[in-house]
Amino acid sequence: MTEIIYALGMQDQLIGTDLSSVYPEQAQKLASVGYYRSLPVEGILRLKPNLVIASEQAGPVRVLDQLRALGLRVHQISDQPSLDSLHQRIGLIADLLCVADKGQALKKSLDLAMQAALQIPVKRQSVMVLVIRAGKLLGAGSGTHAAKILELSGVDNALTDQTGYRQVSAEIVSARMPSAMIVTSLSVQAMGGLEAIRQHPLLAHTPASIDGRLIELDDLMAQGMGLRLPQAIERIRTGLAER
């Protein structure tokens, strides 16, 4: 949502964000109220906002109610992994900030970029999205933003049977044999390079590693359906088309 505000050119009115607002980088310099599911009432009041925009999953509920009871404008916004939700978000935020026309323009350019990205020819195949955290391999199952991106990119999610981010075992990797893997930048850093991931004992025998089809995406791109969705899809489809 923060990036939408920046894209609409309204960043001067932004005075506070939460821990998840890491893009664009300037946003990280703003005051942060912490984890969005554990919001502090006084902290938010301290910043004296005129408007609070929160994900529909933000919490705890009583904090948002308390803020409303104190007369603050609090709007919760759709936060589902779908293109529709993204459109809704852009529209709602643009309306709240009174720049509806800019919102429309943004939506149009988003759609155009999507179409362009989808022109890139790609074969239907099985892909795994992996995040490496603290040495553990986590795979994106269905219901995640990453899974949706895969779907929009026109490929199958190798881990569609599980829900959410779960640890992947050697068995699962062998059973699914993904022909390509998408990894986040932080994971690449943590492992010390794409090559290290390719050689990872759990992954080395997959077609993806053998053919060298590893695609790196910046974390927020891979895990959130934001404005850079078209770029993400473009990167994925380009990476898959390469031989």
Add this chain to the structure above:
Amino acid sequence: MTQTIRAQGLTVYRSKKRVLNQLNFQLRVGQVVGVLGANAAGKSTLLSTMAGDLPLHEGQLWINEQPLCVLDTRDQARLRAVLPQQTSIHFDLTLREVVEMGAYPFPEASPEQLSQWVQASLEDCDLQHLHHRRYQQLSGGQQQRVQLARVLVQARAIIFYTGHAYILLDEPTSSLDPGHQQRLMKRLQAFSRSAQVGVLTIMHDLNLAARWCDRVILLKAGQILADAAPAQALTASLLQQTFDTPLQVIAHPMQADRVLVLTAG
């Protein structure tokens, strides 16, 4: 004559072994009774049973003509006080705090009364100059005297509310030097006579028992071999039977009615 702890046919088992076998005896108020015997003869078991820690397999135990089994822990604590063989305290209490615990069965007692009892008991045990010290810093012997002072406080409280009391002691003099031993036993005897207290004490020192006990019980393998005044109970043959070791008994060179026990050979 209701001021006794009386046992009849007392039989106690521990870990399926019979430790006490059909004991009959009485502890009367105003008397000091010493219990002597070899290790594992059943002395501590006897004390524990009288203190209410162990169940009776057979027989009956009465305190003031009330069967022990009808008295709950609180009632018992308001009739008799118990000194264990050793107590270790791993927390930082002062000497005085430990001694004051003797009055816990009587939360209704006033602070002035408590103070009196504590002062008298500290003097009995030669502790009055130490009473601000921390318990953990005291020597083994001093700690034992502190526990005894606690027991005396409890006894004084019991006497205050019921007129007479019983004290059960498990080797009260074991870590004391001879000077303290004699002083302590002398005070116990005086206390038992003046304040109407029945004292039962397990001892190892035969001569101490001979000097200060009004009666002596010789225990062997859970049975009473003798229950009489020291002069009658402490004979060479009875002692040989009790301790499986030859002991000589002679008349005390300086006191007509007393005996001295010596090792033979």
Add this chain to the structure above:
Amino acid sequence: MTRTTALNILWFILILTCIGAVSNGAYSIGVRPMLDWLAGDPLALDEISRNVLFNIRIPRVLLGLLAGAALGVTGATMQALFRNPLAEPGLVGLSAGASMGAVAAIVLTSGGFLMISSAAFASSLLTTYCAYVLGRISKSVSGLILAGVAINAITFSLVGLVIIGADDAQLRDLTFWSMGSLAAANWTMLVLLGPMILAGLCFLLCRWRVLNALLLGEREAQHLGFSIKTVRVELIVGVVLTVAPLIAVTGGIGFVGLVMPHLVRMWLGADHRWVLAASALSGALSLTLADWLARTIVAPAELPLGLITSLVGGPFFIWLLFRGRAK
């Protein structure tokens, strides 16, 4: 310095801290407006400030006082009951049980606050009961400790099992729950839980003689007239009924129940007549201070309370170790 003077000093510092904690927070309310309002000017504080003071900060500070006192007193009680300076309510399965309930609520249901607290409460009662029943198999109190260890281990594995099925967001929610927080404080909660916790505190504070007697050993405590079986039940029930509702609404707050009684004993000796009251006061004081820090140190964000208590508690324990060696 007499013990009573020490307690008075604690009271004094506590009151000062409360005043500070209430008047200071992430949302700044000036001292002047507050004083004016107290002096009788009803308009000195705007609506938001009044709301923050009366509906957010004061309930939160009160909950902190209750929680701190409860943790201090129950910690001291457990240490006397088990004659072990490392004992605290978690030993009999209280916190593990609460975690289990919270995890189940977060992962298996949609996990609203009410659901999580009720589940945590019910499950902490359950695990403590199991530990107690198991512990009775052995005559001595070490049976209870062993049972508590066993129950904690089983609960921990159950929690682990459920966690495997949890997704990222749930894991994060659980992490925040287990780090503890007073943020949920409100008047309804205080009215419901306050009397219960206060009753539990009074109950335990009156038991100072029993706790002292227990320091002599269970046998001697019994000779002094305290039936050990009854006492054990009473004390465990007292501890559970005081702490379980607390953990349910605050999540796990560590170290206060362990550390404050220690400090108090180092200062005042081990006589529970003073230790219990001082543990209550110092527990309340430390938790209020910790929460004050949690609320303000990284404002506008808030740190979890358990983080601060652990950050301070951990090094403190090391200090205790060194001090013990020096003696």
